[in-house]
Amino acid sequence: MRIGRMGYGRNIAAICFALAAVAISATPAQAAKKIKDKESEVAMADAFRSTANAAKSALASGDMSTANSQIVGLQPTNALEKYVTASLKFQYAERRNDPQAIRRALTDMLESGAAPEAQVPYLRYLAGYYSYYLGEHNDAIAQVNYARQLGYTPVETTIILADANIKKKKQAEGLEFLEQAVAQQQASGQAVPEAWFDRAISLSYQNKKWADVAKWTQQKLALYPTAGNWRSGLINFQAAPGLDHQAQLDLYRLQSATGAIASERDVQAYAALAAKSGYEAEAMSVIEAARSNGKLTATEGVTSALLKSISVKAKKDIAALPAQVKKATAAKDGSAAASAGDAYFSLSQFPLAVAQYQLALSKGGVDAARVNSRLGVALARSGDLPGAKAALAQTSGNWATVANFWTVWVNQQAQRTASLGTPVTTNPTL
The missing domain is CATH 1.25.40.10 (Tetratricopeptide repeat domain)
Incomplete structure (x- = not known):
């Protein structure tokens, strides 16, 4: 996903330590495809449904001006209508690459009381993702932990918890989560990005945790044994007292x-x-x-x-x-x-x-x-x-x-x- 107009031109890898690409099961850019409303389950007022459908059609055709006017005109009166309104706001904000508006829409979707139960864990993750994206690390940790408690536990949740803790100066906790992420990635058969190891080595080196420098360097060299990596890894460790x-x-x-x-x-x-x-x-x-x-x-x-x-x-x-x-x-x-x-x-x-x-x-x-x-x-x-x-x-x-x-x-x-x-x-x- 690109959010260049707001200066947020970062994808999931950039968020997670500015690391190399991570295999994500569903990125926030795909959220609109995963989040479904329950129009078939609960009746909506005819006028509301008509306006909502007009907004959807405008979004689908890329007519953002019309989509916005239709969304602004929605007057939800029940939980489902509130959820549908928030979902349309989410899609509109996502098309406009507006992370602040996306995060507000996610809050409204969760607070509507009508979010599909199966989607709630993922919505919580998205809320945590965008809180992290916006530098709100306390909320990011809370939301992602909530998502994990509800059963949404892919590696990207662990990575966000790792970096959010590190940015809160809780480096020991962050490195523990990073170690968990490495184990998750390996257990799934996916390659562990080299940059994950670089981040851990850098933090360990800065804090003079020489045993950790050695541990993380050895893990990196086991997977990325280039001559350059061997040289930098061994020279770094030679600084150990x-x-x-x-x-x-x-x-x-x-x-x-x-x-x-x-x-x-x-x-x-x-x-x-x-x-x-x-x-x-x-x-x-x-x-x-x-x-x-x-x-x-x-x-x-x-x-x-x-x-x-x-x-x-x-x-x-x-x-x-x-x-x-x-x-x-x-x-x-x-x-x-x-x-x-x-x-x-x-x-x-x-x-x-x-x-x-x-x-x-x-x-x-x-x-x-x-x-x-x-x-x-x-x-x-x-x-x-x-x-x-x-x-x-x-x-x-x-x-x-x-x-x-x-x-x-x-x-x-x-x-x-x-x-x-x-x-x-x-x-x-x-």
């Missing part, structure tokens, strides 16, 4: 795995963090890959200086790995094995990393959440997707959040493998 460098590094690794390293800044940040965390060879690989695919030039200053400073140590660390593995095998606890696993992981030698992580967990004395998280990723990159999901599920704290992001990716690899038989790559993709 309390993430240590190792957890942040694994988010950069996921960004790489999803093809979401998009800029020179991304490459610089990933490479610098890898080097800072003791994985100089990984930092070198990141820089060299970015140069080969054009994301970096060979003369770019920051990474050129970093590459020069880490190249010697990277070679020494690789040479020292066999001795590190031997030490891990003889150690009383799993710390050395976990470190060896991390080293192999950083070199993309994932099967070897798996063996060391499993050894570390069997010996104990390690951060099990971190080891399980990386074991899950290494298993996935080695092709064992069920094992990966099982390991990722054994995490806790911030590592559980990191693992949940990786689980989204693992699920997508499983779907791709099932549909196309495509093997999981074992090399990071910048």
Whole structure:
């Protein structure tokens, strides 16, 4: 429906968070087709019926001037006549794209006492819809809740309750309704608009609700796994306080795995963090890959200086790995094995990393959440997707959040493998 003359040029999607289109069973623009009077059930005065029929004919032909004069001339004396008059006013207002008049007509229809019982829930919804449309959020909530109590509960009612509460600064309640709307949409087999997730992520981010940022971002990525969405989602979450460098590094690794390293800044940040965390060879690989695919030039200053400073140590660390593995095998606890696993992981030698992580967990004395998280990723990159999901599920704290992001990716690899038989790559993709 277009209401441009009044500056209300918004459809149902625009009303509901300015979101993408929502599958609505019947929009307010179709209301005139759904709302029926009861002329066949109760007698109306002949003069009233004649004027009402003239108004209907004028509306049908688009003669708005005549329709208006006929409607103004109606003098209802009973409940049915009041309902018919209000219904004609509704149709006239709808044709003129006048939301204020539509809302008044709906009130008259409901208050007439003659609205068809089966139509009352939908009329209540329409009243709530237009109250929301006009910024009257308290009445919108009341009317839509009334409609839902009467059995009219499609997803658009939930969305209006979500946004009306958010606009009343009741963001927790609004997000609860939005979560219900997502569940309704999925249960109906309909696609959940991407913008619903964006709204929830934005509100959660503004309120520093980092667990909610992660939850909503992961739901969005499960359905809309574009490289751009992966990049923005992971970068947003990296602003969360309390993430240590190792957890942040694994988010950069996921960004790489999803093809979401998009800029020179991304490459610089990933490479610098890898080097800072003791994985100089990984930092070198990141820089060299970015140069080969054009994301970096060979003369770019920051990474050129970093590459020069880490190249010697990277070679020494690789040479020292066999001795590190031997030490891990003889150690009383799993710390050395976990470190060896991390080293192999950083070199993309994932099967070897798996063996060391499993050894570390069997010996104990390690951060099990971190080891399980990386074991899950290494298993996935080695092709064992069920094992990966099982390991990722054994995490806790911030590592559980990191693992949940990786689980989204693992699920997508499983779907791709099932549909196309495509093997999981074992090399990071910048």
